[in-house]
Amino acid sequence: MEINPYLLAVSGLFIVFSGLAFLAFVVSNIHRVLFILENLNFKKFKEKKIITASFTKNQITETKKIIFLSKNKKESFYLPDLIEKSLMNGQENPWILVDFLIKKQIICPDETGKFFWNDKSPAWKLIFKK
């Protein structure tokens, strides 16, 4: 097959040029796409999904009971006290539940080593919704 050098050179250069021009277009928009994605806040959405999925009915009931046990939600407490109270009230697995509360940041440690009920935890909403 006979080769047409002009056609080949022109088409070759066209491919290189259009390819790099397309690359330039994509590159100039990467940060814009990232900005949009970051503002969609997929992170929050994902967290909400995990919380909803990981809460069992039993865990919700037990959390409510523990909250009921702590007379004043504003008062900070030591973890063993909370566990003891839970045990005395017939909770079967207070350690697992406490671990769960810490992971969901429903209870958080302060500088003194005591824990406090964290009103800002997104998990609260889900507990009381259910």
Added chain:
Amino acid sequence: MLLIAFFFLYLGVFKKYEPLLLVPISFGMIIGNLPSPASMSLGVYSEGSVFYYLYQGVSQGIYPPLIFIGIGAMADFSYILSRPILILLGAAAQAGIFITFIGAYFLGFAPTESAAIGIIGGADGPTAIFLTSKLAPDLIGPIAIAAYSYMALVPVIQPPIMKLLTSKKERLITMSSDFREISKKEKVIFPVTALVICCLIAPGALPLLGMLFFGNLLKEAEVTNRLAEAAKGPLIDIVTILLGISVGASTQADVFLTKKSVTIFILGVVSFAIATMCGILFAKLMNMFLKEKINPLIGAAGVSAVPDSARVVQMVAAKENPGNYILMHAMAPNISGVIGSAIAAGVMWSIIGNF
């Protein structure tokens, strides 16, 4: 050939023209051209010799992609991420490849040989060797020597062309140093995105660009620092030594000193000059449409001799105004030139390789 080898050695050692390339190549030329008994197989073309096996990395196109990993690990793509429009200069400079292809074809070279000769204009040694190993393996010696010599001679070849095509007023143009800050995410996304785009356009460029962007990802990911350090240090050094020595040793006088080789050298320098011209002229064309003017000298960095070409651009600009820093701006077309010449090689291989 020995005289040429000594001359190259002199240029490398005393004139410091690309010593990392010219010293191994010139020493390889001495090795390849010393007389040896015909009964013993010693040279690169004698099957079974040590040099024969080292040369397989060149003739099979193995060394160039390995060098590209190192280049990728050293390259900083943030210049093109902050000024993407300058990528076009890297594309414009590739015109030299295709124009020389036409010239070589009409001088009687086969289409495959013409493509391999044209790629010298990309001023990218590894790309030239890679494409030649695929299209015209017989010409690897002269094309590799021409490509690496012209890469080394960037400070000699480019400045007169730059001065010829630009006015003093143009050379004095200053460019804003206000670069956009590039996030880590962008730097990580870029090599993956660019690889997909480039290899959809020119699948033949995959061995080179795949390694280039992989090397860059190793660097930008920041979790593979050991691998990145190995790629830009020991790996690229070892491969450069092996490539330089074996390419040099392939220039045996009976194979190398032919009319064809001389023509290749002439066409190579023409290709390189045209590439430089096209980059500068395209920068001037862009200035007709851009609000914020660019210094047309940076168009010359569109050839992919990284970072020498960008350094030469800075040198020429600084001669007119020592306070004019355009090195960072020149790095953008320079790095996109590497991508452009690899795409051009891929295009040539895909089209002509099928004829």
